[in-house]
Amino acid sequence: MKKFIILILLSISILYGKDTISKKVFKDLQKAQNLIDKKNYNSAISILNPISKSLNPMEKTYAFQSLANIYINKNNYKKASVYYEKIVQINTLEKKDLDKIKFSLSKIYLVNSDYKKSLKYSFQIINSPHIKKSEVNENIALGYYYNNQFSKAAPYIKKVISSKSKKESWYKMLYSSYIQAKSYNKAIDTLKYMIKRYTKNESYWMQLISLYQTSKKYKKSLATLELAYNKNIINKSKNLMYLVNILFQNKLYNKAGLLLEKSINSGVLKNNSKNFNLLISSYLNAKNYKKTIKKLSTSPYGKTSKYQLILGNIYYNKALYNKAINTLKNYKFKNTSKQSGQAKILLALSFFELKDLDTAKKYLKKASLNSYEKRRAKNIAKSLGIKI
Numbered sequence: 001m002k003k004f005i006i007l008i009l010l011s012i013s014i015l016y017g018k019d020t021i022s023k024k025v026f027k028d029l030q031k032a033q034n035l036i037d038k039k040n041y042n043s044a045i046s047i048l049n050p051i052s053k054s055l056n057p058m059e060k061t062y063a064f065q066s067l068a069n070i071y072i073n074k075n076n077y078k079k080a081s082v083y084y085e086k087i088v089q090i091n092t093l094e095k096k097d098l099d100k101i102k103f104s105l106s107k108i109y110l111v112n113s114d115y116k117k118s119l120k121y122s123f124q125i126i127n128s129p130h131i132k133k134s135e136v137n138e139n140i141a142l143g144y145y146y147n148n149q150f151s152k153a154a155p156y157i158k159k160v161i162s163s164k165s166k167k168e169s170w171y172k173m174l175y176s177s178y179i180q181a182k183s184y185n186k187a188i189d190t191l192k193y194m195i196k197r198y199t200k201n202e203s204y205w206m207q208l209i210s211l212y213q214t215s216k217k218y219k220k221s222l223a224t225l226e227l228a229y230n231k232n233i234i235n236k237s238k239n240l241m242y243l244v245n246i247l248f249q250n251k252l253y254n255k256a257g258l259l260l261e262k263s264i265n266s267g268v269l270k271n272n273s274k275n276f277n278l279l280i281s282s283y284l285n286a287k288n289y290k291k292t293i294k295k296l297s298t299s300p301y302g303k304t305s306k307y308q309l310i311l312g313n314i315y316y317n318k319a320l321y322n323k324a325i326n327t328l329k330n331y332k333f334k335n336t337s338k339q340s341g342q343a344k345i346l347l348a349l350s351f352f353e354l355k356d357l358d359t360a361k362k363y364l365k366k367a368s369l370n371s372y373e374k375r376r377a378k379n380i381a382k383s384l385g386i387k388i
Contacts, residue, residue, distance in 0.1 A: 025062075029048075035047070041070045049067075052067065064084075071083070072104075084104055106122045115143045115144075122136050137159045140156045141153055144156060154178060157177060171194050174190055188208065209225045218249055222252075225243050244256050260279045280307065289318065293315075303331070305343075306339065308331040309346070321350040321354050328343045329347070340370060341373030342372075344366045344377075348364040352386075364377050365388045
């Protein structure tokens with residue numbers, strides 16, 4: 001955005017002012033201009049320097065103008081600005097030409113990152129009938145923006161947008177201004193418009209989703225992400241976990257589980273222990289025990305002490321005591337582990353519910369020997385009226 005073309009001001013015609021300068025200076029200025037056209041700048045400078053010291057303000061002005069153009073052609077904008085400043089100070093030109101000089105200064109200072117001076121000259125010509133207002137607005141917008149005055153930049157960026165046929169880069173700048181100024185609602189409105197206009201741009205969708213998150217508008221964040229996901233606008237594999245996290249954030253655990261399962265089955269997500277853990281967590285949080293039981297019973301990643309204990313608990317809570325017993329007896333828990341003690345307590349409770357008090361007592365005794373579950377086993381035995 002900062003790479004724009006400096007206005008190269010055409011040499012002010014010296015014909016209308018030849019009566020105010022000497023014939024010799026008039027001829028020297030013409031000669032210098034011919035040398036400039038041939039890019040023989042050093043020879044032109046040697047002619048112009050003596051004229052620039054003239055006591056005649058018009059002669060000095062023409063010399064400074066030609067010197068400024070030389071340095072613009074040489075991309076030495078800092079040096080060019082020195083001569084333009086002198087022309088402004090002399091103030092002998094007609095207003096039309098003086099406004100053009102100020103416009104050139106505003107652009108030069110913008111390129112040289114002297115934003116205060118750029119803004120100063122831009123505002124001096126904001127109402128000039130000789131300069132396109134849209135171009136002055138552009139200078140002001142850029143001056144404020146690059147000077148980190150984002151709240152002041154935004155209104156002028158909007159004016160630039162209204163006058164441009166190609167608007168996208170300016171919409172980006174407007175959005176950035178609102179973000180920097182922490183005007184999140186305006187930033188959201190800008191992004192919503194950008195999405196309508198540039199629908200296929202994934203980054204705009206993701207920025208809007210992120211902004212909703214920042215603004216704690218979690219439902220809107222989710223709705224926007226789901227819409228982009230279903231429309232195939234965003235990279236599904238890249239943003240899948242982001243969607244899952246937002247589903248969790250909105251406590252839509254079953255929806256997250258179904259999405260994870262579908263993605264694993266289709267190969268979008270790897271079928272590994274990490275994703276399996278997240279899948280089970282989704283279904284457990286959703287209290288979707290049917291899905292949980294199926295996954296824990298069939299997946300090799302479910303064959304761990306943690307998950308077999310969870311499976312046994314689910315069966316027990318659903319009053320499927322025989323299934324709880326089979327699950328826990330068929331898995332080899334490490335004897336000294338906490339899970340082993342918990343499994344024995346759960347087995348005892350299951351047998352108790354089946355009226356098999358002897359077996360219940362046996363497992364409670366075993367559990368009481370577990371260093372982790374000793375106290376709990378004894379308390380449960382006491383509450384059940386079983387002596388161990």
